[in-house]
Amino acid sequence: MKRYSTAARQAQTWGRRAFLKNIGTGVLGLGLAEHLELEALASASSGRSVRARNVLVLYEEGGISQMDSWDPKPDQIAEHRSPFAPIATNVPGIRFSSLLPLMAKHADKLAVVRSMTTTRVAGHIEGCLEFFKGYRFDTAPFAGATLGTHRFPDIGTVATHLLDSENRQLPGYAFVPGANLPNFVNGSGFLPSHRAAWRIGNRGFHEDLSTPGWSLPALKPHADLGTARLGERMRLLDQLQPSRWGTDGVPQSLSRYQERAHGLLTSPEVKRAFDFSTESERVRDRYGRGHRGHCYLLGRKLIEAGVRFVTVTVIEPPAAVKRTIAVGQPGGVLLNWDHHEGIYFNGPCGGPQAMAGGERYGLPHPIMMPSLDRSLSALLEDMDQRGLLAETLVCFVTEMGRTPRLNKWQGRDHWSRAMSIAFAGAGIPGGQTIGTTDKEGGEVLSDRYTPCDYAETIYHKLGIDTTARLKMADGRPIDFTEGGQPIRELF
Numbered sequence: 001m002k003r004y005s006t007a008a009r010q011a012q013t014w015g016r017r018a019f020l021k022n023i024g025t026g027v028l029g030l031g032l033a034e035h036l037e038l039e040a041l042a043s044a045s046s047g048r049s050v051r052a053r054n055v056l057v058l059y060e061e062g063g064i065s066q067m068d069s070w071d072p073k074p075d076q077i078a079e080h081r082s083p084f085a086p087i088a089t090n091v092p093g094i095r096f097s098s099l100l101p102l103m104a105k106h107a108d109k110l111a112v113v114r115s116m117t118t119t120r121v122a123g124h125i126e127g128c129l130e131f132f133k134g135y136r137f138d139t140a141p142f143a144g145a146t147l148g149t150h151r152f153p154d155i156g157t158v159a160t161h162l163l164d165s166e167n168r169q170l171p172g173y174a175f176v177p178g179a180n181l182p183n184f185v186n187g188s189g190f191l192p193s194h195r196a197a198w199r200i201g202n203r204g205f206h207e208d209l210s211t212p213g214w215s216l217p218a219l220k221p222h223a224d225l226g227t228a229r230l231g232e233r234m235r236l237l238d239q240l241q242p243s244r245w246g247t248d249g250v251p252q253s254l255s256r257y258q259e260r261a262h263g264l265l266t267s268p269e270v271k272r273a274f275d276f277s278t279e280s281e282r283v284r285d286r287y288g289r290g291h292r293g294h295c296y297l298l299g300r301k302l303i304e305a306g307v308r309f310v311t312v313t314v315i316e317p318p319a320a321v322k323r324t325i326a327v328g329q330p331g332g333v334l335l336n337w338d339h340h341e342g343i344y345f346n347g348p349c350g351g352p353q354a355m356a357g358g359e360r361y362g363l364p365h366p367i368m369m370p371s372l373d374r375s376l377s378a379l380l381e382d383m384d385q386r387g388l389l390a391e392t393l394v395c396f397v398t399e400m401g402r403t404p405r406l407n408k409w410q411g412r413d414h415w416s417r418a419m420s421i422a423f424a425g426a427g428i429p430g431g432q433t434i435g436t437t438d439k440e441g442g443e444v445l446s447d448r449y450t451p452c453d454y455a456e457t458i459y460h461k462l463g464i465d466t467t468a469r470l471k472m473a474d475g476r477p478i479d480f481t482e483g484g485q486p487i488r489e490l491f
Contacts, residue, residue, distance in 0.1 A: 052393040052426035052461040053166070054303050055159065057311040058296070058379075059131070060372065061181055062337030063124070063419075065402040065412055067441040068365050070420035071114045072097045073404070075439045080405040083344055084366070091431040099369035102377035108431040109380050109389070111490055112422045115435020115444045118400055118451055122414035124338070127399030127451075129185040132156075134455025134481035142189070153189030154197065155455050156309035158470065158480065159462055161195045167306030169270055170198075176298050176312045177201020177209060180336070181399070190472045197311065200298075205326035205334065208317040209294035216274050273305040274298070286378040288371060291317055296375040300382055303392055316371075321362030335363045337398065341409040351409035380424055393426035393461045397454070404442035418444050421454070423490055426461050434489045452484030460486045 065082070067073045072086035072095060086095035089107035096104050103110075119126040119137055125147050126137040135142060135152045142152040153161070156173040165172030171194075175182055178199030188196040200216055201207050208214070272278050276294060279301075287293035292314045299312040316335035318326055327334035339360055342349030348361050376396065383389040401419030402412035418437045424430065435447035459466050459480055469477040 051391075051463070052458075053391040054307070054388075055156070055309045055393045055395065055458055055462065056299055056303050056425075057156075057309075057395045057397065058299070058376065059128075059182065059311055059313050060337060060396070060398045061124075061128070061179075061313060061315055062339070062398065063127075063400040063402055063414060064337045064398040065339075065343065065365055066114070066418065066420040066437070067402075067404070068097050068099055068343075068369070070096060070100075070112045070422060070433075071437060071441050073437075073439060073441045076404065076441070080440070094431070094433055097369075099366060100373045102373045106377055106380050109384070109424045110422050110430055111424070111428050111432050111434060112420055113434045113449055113487065114418075114420045114437055115447045116419050116421050116449050116451075116454070117444060118416045118419060120416065122400055122416035124399055124414075125181055125184055127416065128181040130451035131397050131399060131454060132182065132185050134452050134484055136452075136482055139482055148184045148187075150185065150187065151189050153191045153195070154186055155458055156197060156311060157188045157191055157195040159458070159464070160308050161191050162464055163308060163462065165306065165308040169267060170273070170302070170305060170307050172308040173197045174302055174307050174310050175199045175201070176295055176302065176310060177207055178203055179205065179207065179313050179315045182311065182313050191470075205315060206317050206319075208291045208319060209298065210289055210291050214276075214294075269305070273301050283378075283382065286374075286382070288374045288378070290320065290371060292371045293375045293378070296379045300379055300386075300388070303383075303388055304386065316363055316368070323361065327358050330357065332357055332359065333361045334358050335360065335368075337365070337368065339364055339402070339411050340407065340413055341411040343402070343406070343411045345410060349409060349411070351411065383425065389425040391426060393428070393458065394424040395454070395458065396422040396424075401441075404440035415442065418442055423457075428490050432489065434487065447489075449487055450484065452481040453487050454484075455481045456484035456486045457490055460491070 067076070067082050068084060072082065072084075074081070074086055076082070082097065084098045087098045087101065087104055089096055089104040091107040094107050096107065119130050129137045129147055129150055132154050133150065133152045134155055135150075137143070137147055137150065139152070142150055144150050154173070160172030173195065175186070175197045178197065178201050182197070183199065183203055186197050188194075201209075276284065276297065279297065284293070284297070287297045295312050295314050299310050302310045318324055318333050318335070320335060321333060323331075323333050325332045338353075340353050341351035341360065343365050345364055346362060346367055348354065348359065353359065380389065380394070383392060383394070398419070398421070401415040403415045407413055418441060435449065436445045437443060438445055456466060464480075466480040470480055472478055
């Protein structure tokens with residue numbers, strides 16, 4: 001595996017950036033040229049010894065039921081108990097839901113936090129925001145007019161701003177593929193805008209990375225720019241060097257960043273990172289041939305390519321249940337984990353979500369869990385075998401839990417007072433569960449943690465000294481998180 005060194009870059013003037021943007025867009029037709037230059041201006045790593053070089057966040061949208069995953073509750077009253085009993089794992093005394101038989105074989109790699117809590121309003125976008133920022137959604141200094149205008153930067157933005165990335169050809173913070181909720185909360189806040197997440201997908205509910213021939217539009221030159229013509233334009237740009245202009249203020253770095261943009265389009269290594277055909281049939285089968293399997297596999301490929309911070313977000317496309325219409329249209333489906341209706345029932349569920357055009361048709365927890373179980377267990381196995389897990393912090397999160405009691409539509413509603421998340425890699429002491437909940441899985445009994453603690457854990461694992469504080473645009477110091485502390489059992 002190739003690793004890229006991190007080097008300091010001197011800041012350039014905004015005039016040079018504007019010139020680069022104009023040249024890059026107008027002559028090369030490359031929208032990434034300015035982004036690539038700005039990436040090179042980030043601060044270098046402090047050189048401190050760290051346990052994590054990269055972070056891979058697996059964000060499963062909708063709110064996974066804690067009692068149907070990491071925190072089974074067989075003593076719940078029968079009327080509200082999950083029909084899926086707990087099973088033993090490869091760690092004595094730890095049990096997971098029987099919906100996760102493959103992950104049960106990897107409990108020794110996991111630290112499961114069963115005592116996580118999140119936003120007080122138990123809302124999707126609020127919970128997502130807090131896990132992406134490490135700040136409350138309604139914190140006065142940063143709350144915007146909408147949740148989408150929250151002014152604190154993403155954890156991934158902060159990490160890449162301070163540490164940069166090891167692959168100089170790719171942005172340091174990426175979404176795979178970047179669907180739904182993260183698009184609303186993502187932002188660079190008071191940090192430079194080029195540090196916002198690079199959304200690799202098309203942001204649509206129909207996107208399916210398992211579609212034969214799927215490719216990344218951003219890595220394609222304009223339709224009228226073939227390889228030969230692109231080369232001709234690069235040669236033209238080579239003639240526009242500062243020495244030929246003889247005028248102060250012409251950007252000295254123009255050629256370097258245009259060459260990097262050109263390299264992004266032509267580099268075999270970059271193309272390989274997005275090419276699923278380079279993976280063996282055995283590996284692809286192990287991850288699963290559907291959308292989730294491809295999302296998780298692409299997450300691993302980007303980590304292997306040296307991208308600092310990768311967030312995988314998964315919403316199954318309507319085609320997964322042989323439908324063609326996404327949510328928001330008559331008969332549309334939204335296939336995330338938000339199972340207010342028929343959480344254990346495979347079929348049209350009825351209820352208020354269906355009447356509002358948000359049917360979860362065909363993918364209740366028991367149908368979705370095997371896909372998750374396969375892809376997550378494959379990822380951990382694969383990264384471990386490749387030596388990536390030792391230096392990559394893997395975080396498995398969702399924005400909330402589910403109510404300990406079933407509603408009248410046999411679903412589980414939003415619940416923020418108790419939920420489970422999991423960690424692996426980067427020196428995480430595996431084979432443990434952290435915190436406890438009551439017999440219904442609805443209330444935390446010990447070791448209560450929040451998304452602010454989650455964020456502090458990531459920063460500390462990366463070796464970032466959060467006592468130094470961030471600096472806002474006007475120079476004012478600000479805490480990295482809103483009162484967070486690292487989850488002590490993970491160190």
